[in-house]
Amino acid sequence: MSIMQRNELLQRLLADADLVTEALSARFSLVNSQGEGICPPVLKEAQDYSLMAGGKRIRPALVIEVCKMLGGDVKDALPLACAIEMIHTYSLIHDDLPCMDNDDLRRGKPTSHKAFGEATAILAGDGLLTDAFLLAASNPRAEVVQRAVRVLSQAAGSMGMVGGQVMDLEGETRRLSLDELLQLHAQKTGALICAAVQLGAIAAGEAEDSPAWKALTTYANRIGLAFQVVDDVLDVTADAALLGKSKGKDKAVNKTTFLTYYTVEEAQAYADRLTDEAVSAVASIDHEGYLQALAEYLAKRIY
Amino acid sequence: MSIMQRNELLQRLLADADLVTEALSARFSLVNSQGEGICPPVLKEAQDYSLMAGGKRIRPALVIEVCKMLGGDVKDALPLACAIEMIHTYSLIHDDLPCMDNDDLRRGKPTSHKAFGEATAILAGDGLLTDAFLLAASNPRAEVVQRAVRVLSQAAGSMGMVGGQVMDLEGETRRLSLDELLQLHAQKTGALICAAVQLGAIAAGEAEDSPAWKALTTYANRIGLAFQVVDDVLDVTADAALLGKSKGKDKAVNKTTFLTYYTVEEAQAYADRLTDEAVSAVASIDHEGYLQALAEYLAKRIY
Numbered sequence: 001m002s003i004m005q006r007n008e009l010l011q012r013l014l015a016d017a018d019l020v021t022e023a024l025s026a027r028f029s030l031v032n033s034q035g036e037g038i039c040p041p042v043l044k045e046a047q048d049y050s051l052m053a054g055g056k057r058i059r060p061a062l063v064i065e066v067c068k069m070l071g072g073d074v075k076d077a078l079p080l081a082c083a084i085e086m087i088h089t090y091s092l093i094h095d096d097l098p099c100m101d102n103d104d105l106r107r108g109k110p111t112s113h114k115a116f117g118e119a120t121a122i123l124a125g126d127g128l129l130t131d132a133f134l135l136a137a138s139n140p141r142a143e144v145v146q147r148a149v150r151v152l153s154q155a156a157g158s159m160g161m162v163g164g165q166v167m168d169l170e171g172e173t174r175r176l177s178l179d180e181l182l183q184l185h186a187q188k189t190g191a192l193i194c195a196a197v198q199l200g201a202i203a204a205g206e207a208e209d210s211p212a213w214k215a216l217t218t219y220a221n222r223i224g225l226a227f228q229v230v231d232d233v234l235d236v237t238a239d240a241a242l243l244g245k246s247k248g249k250d251k252a253v254n255k256t257t258f259l260t261y262y263t264v265e266e267a268q269a270y271a272d273r274l275t276d277e278a279v280s281a282v283a284s285i286d287h288e289g290y291l292q293a294l295a296e297y298l299a300k301r302i303y
Numbered sequence: 304m305s306i307m308q309r310n311e312l313l314q315r316l317l318a319d320a321d322l323v324t325e326a327l328s329a330r331f332s333l334v335n336s337q338g339e340g341i342c343p344p345v346l347k348e349a350q351d352y353s354l355m356a357g358g359k360r361i362r363p364a365l366v367i368e369v370c371k372m373l374g375g376d377v378k379d380a381l382p383l384a385c386a387i388e389m390i391h392t393y394s395l396i397h398d399d400l401p402c403m404d405n406d407d408l409r410r411g412k413p414t415s416h417k418a419f420g421e422a423t424a425i426l427a428g429d430g431l432l433t434d435a436f437l438l439a440a441s442n443p444r445a446e447v448v449q450r451a452v453r454v455l456s457q458a459a460g461s462m463g464m465v466g467g468q469v470m471d472l473e474g475e476t477r478r479l480s481l482d483e484l485l486q487l488h489a490q491k492t493g494a495l496i497c498a499a500v501q502l503g504a505i506a507a508g509e510a511e512d513s514p515a516w517k518a519l520t521t522y523a524n525r526i527g528l529a530f531q532v533v534d535d536v537l538d539v540t541a542d543a544a545l546l547g548k549s550k551g552k553d554k555a556v557n558k559t560t561f562l563t564y565y566t567v568e569e570a571q572a573y574a575d576r577l578t579d580e581a582v583s584a585v586a587s588i589d590h591e592g593y594l595q596a597l598a599e600y601l602a603k604r605i606y
Contacts, residue, residue: 028462037462037490040469047461094429099421118402122425123469126397127461129429133436134456142445149452153437158350158430159331159340166343166426187340 004293012290016064016081017057019074023082024051030079031134039127046116046124050089053107058298059196060085065290066200066216077203079139080148083132084196087156090125090132091192095165097121129156139203147202155195164188176256182225190224215281219291222278227298229271232257233264234300275299307596315593319367320360323388326381327354330389333382334437342430349419349427353392356410361601362499363388368593369503369519380506382442383451386435387499390459393428393435394495398468400424432459442506450505458498467491479559485528493527518584522594525581530601532574535560536567537603578602 004012023030025048028039060081067077096103096111097118103111113121136148154160164187170176171184197216206213236259258267279292286292307315326333328351331342363384370380399406399414400421406414416424439451457463467490473479474487500519509516539562561570582595589595 031457037457037466037494038486039461039466040473042473043461043466043469094425097422097425099425119400119472120469122397122400122402123465123472126429126432127465129432130456130460130463130465133452134460137449137452137456142449145449145452146440146445149436149440149448153433153440154334154340157433157437158342158346160433162426162430162433163340163342163346166346166423169422170343170345183341191340 004289006293006297009290009293009297012065013056013058013061016061019064019078020057020060020081020085021052023078024085027082027086027131027135030082031131031138042116042120043124043127046112046120047089047128049115050093050112050124051086051128053109055085055089055107057085058294059088059192062193062196062220062294063200063203066197067203069285069287069290070201070204070206070212072200072204072206076139076144077200079135080152080199080203083135083148083152084192084199086128086132086135087152087161088192090128091156091161091165093121093125093128100165100169144202144205147208148199151195151198151202155191160187160191161189164191171256172254175260178261181256181258181261185225185228186221189228190221193224193227194220196220212285215285218281219278219295222274222281223295223298226271226274226278226295229258229267229274230298230300232259233267233271235259237264271299307592309596309600312593312596312600315368316359316361316364319364319384322367322377322381323360323363323384324355326385327388330385330434330438333385334434334441345419345423346427346430349415349423350392350431352418353396353415353427354389354431356412358388358392358410360388361597362391362495365496365499365523365597366503366506369500370506372588372590372593373504373507373509373515375503375507375509379442379447380503382438383455383502383506386438386451386455387495387502389431389435389438390455390464391495393431394459394464394468396424396428396431403468403472447505447508450511451502454498454501454505458494463490463494464492467494474559475557478563481564484559484561484564488528488531489524492531493524496527496530497523499523515588518588521584522581522598525577525584526598526601529574529577529581529598532561532570532577533601533603535562536570536574538562540567574602 063081063084064074064077068074092106093112095101096106097113104114105111111121112124116124132152133149136152137145139145139148156162164184167176167180167184168188171181176184194217197220198213201213201216235257258270262270275295278295282291366384366387367377367380371377395409396415398404399409400416407417408414414424415427419427435455436452439455440448442448442451459465467487470479470483470487471491474484479487497520500523501516504516504519538560561573565573578598581598585594
């Protein structure tokens with residue numbers, strides 16, 4: 001296995017992000033609309049505001065790169081890549097609401113409800129979530145649609161991301177056990193990262209429970225958790241400017257984090273071990289070293 | 304075409320509602336869950352609270368009855384019937400929020416955000432919407448899943464119901480034209496009723512654009528609009544107790560309604576004409592007179 005250099009990884013991420021941004025801009029034309037329905041301009045504006053806010057597009061990049069790695073065609077991956085980014089974006093809009101995390105800023109810009117009001121923000125999110133399934137269903141191969149919708153809805157729904165967000169809110173009112181904390185993150189962020197690699201595999205026609213499918217699922221679970229552990233560490237150690245958000249926020253709201261159970265050194269060692277496990281799981285399919293470089297990048301081991 | 308009596312219609316509605324309620328209670332076991340995800344108890348409780356609040360289950364009844372009418376099997380219709388009821392229920396939870404219609408009561412019970420708080424209410428809705436697609440994807444026939452997800456997501460998304468809700472909120476701040484009002488209702492309530500008959504047809508394996516498909520679509524469009532026109536009339540004429548909600552609410556918030564453009568008599572005549580058009584569209588397939596009786600019932604012509 002070769003090791004992809006940092007610059008090459010970043011260039012690849014940017015190229016994939018460009019593809020996704022372009023496809024997202026054209027999202028209403030990607031679906032063969034049959035009805036006479038209209039998306040009101042303010043709704044599209046609010047959705048575009050959040051979709052084009054400069055995210056790193058990690059999840060859609062995973063869909064595209066895994067699809068290519070398994071011999072699939074990028075054009076089959078692209079609608080699924082858009083779908084997962086739309087679901088990620090809706091989750092950020094709803095998480096930022098006053099009754100949830102009550103954030104005024106995201107990526108340096110006013111959050112959706114600050115810019116458009118709460119009602120439009122909630123509906124922008126509802127629309128993005130629903131339209132994501134319309135995009136996922138746009139593939140002409142019925143079997144791809146069936147598998148993709150199952151993976152996406154399971155990962156994003158009550159037994160996935162939404163359930164994780166409910167656990168996260170509970171974690172602000174009582175101390176969670178370590179098992180509960182692991183379950184929370186497996187659902188709140190892990191499930192969608194896992195769905196990303198699986199959607200890439202589905203787009204490439206990879207069978208479920210093949211060795212590659214299992215390896216990718218392990219990889220995604222490990223990098224998702226490692227990312228969260230590092231995030232908790234950075235919340236207490238990093239420079240606020242570098243972090244792009246206020247420091248010490250978790251402690252201020254008395255949130256259960258990995259630092260409730262581990263020292264900073266232990267947590268960093270845990271994240272390193274998870275990253276190593278992720279990388280070895282996919283060693284036999286990661287010919288370019290892309291997945292390794294991405295795992296190291298997300299665990300902040302390369303800058 | 305025979306005419307179904309009021310009692311027979313009501314009995315049929317109750318029987319279908321029972322089927323749907325039972326299937327909704329078992330919704331997490333209907334899907335072949337592969338992950339290790341958990342739906343947190345409070346999330347399930349909040350979802351059940353709204354799902355079991357005693358709605359008439361008109362949309363799922365349409366899925367089931369249309370499927371049977373076209374020679375399909377109820378067991379194929381049931382997951383799709385549940386999916387559409389879950390989407391309808393999520394839309395009510397979000398519509399009731401303080402930043403939207405700000406309703407404290409629905410069907411005589413505290414609204415979801417009053418009973419569980421705003422954050423849980425929003426997430427209960429998000430989860431119901433997402434899980435609806437998981438149910439829709441549970442059918443073993445990939446082509447049914449592909450068609451059902453397309454119809455559902457188009458009807459519920461930004462170019463459907465969510466777009467309609469945005470238009471509805473706009474209608475509180477400025478006077479809508481009659482065309483805008485028609486578009487609003489076509490999307491806010493019409494699209495999901497239309498999806499209900501189409502899902503029934505899809506479950507029965509009916510081809511798109513067959514005469515039956517077109518007839519059912521016309522029927523659904525007409526009864527959806529007639530129902531809304533009658534609703535606007537009742538808001539000014541009906542007894543508050545009978546209505547189950549406060550009277551004159553539309554006028555109080557200066558909302559554009561059909562009575563902005565029609566007198567009560569004109570509006571009633573319009574609803575009657577729409578109901579007649581609905582009934583004649585499906586005359587050749589409505590052998591039991593079920594669709595006719597339902598149309599009359601929704602237009603409040605039979606009590």
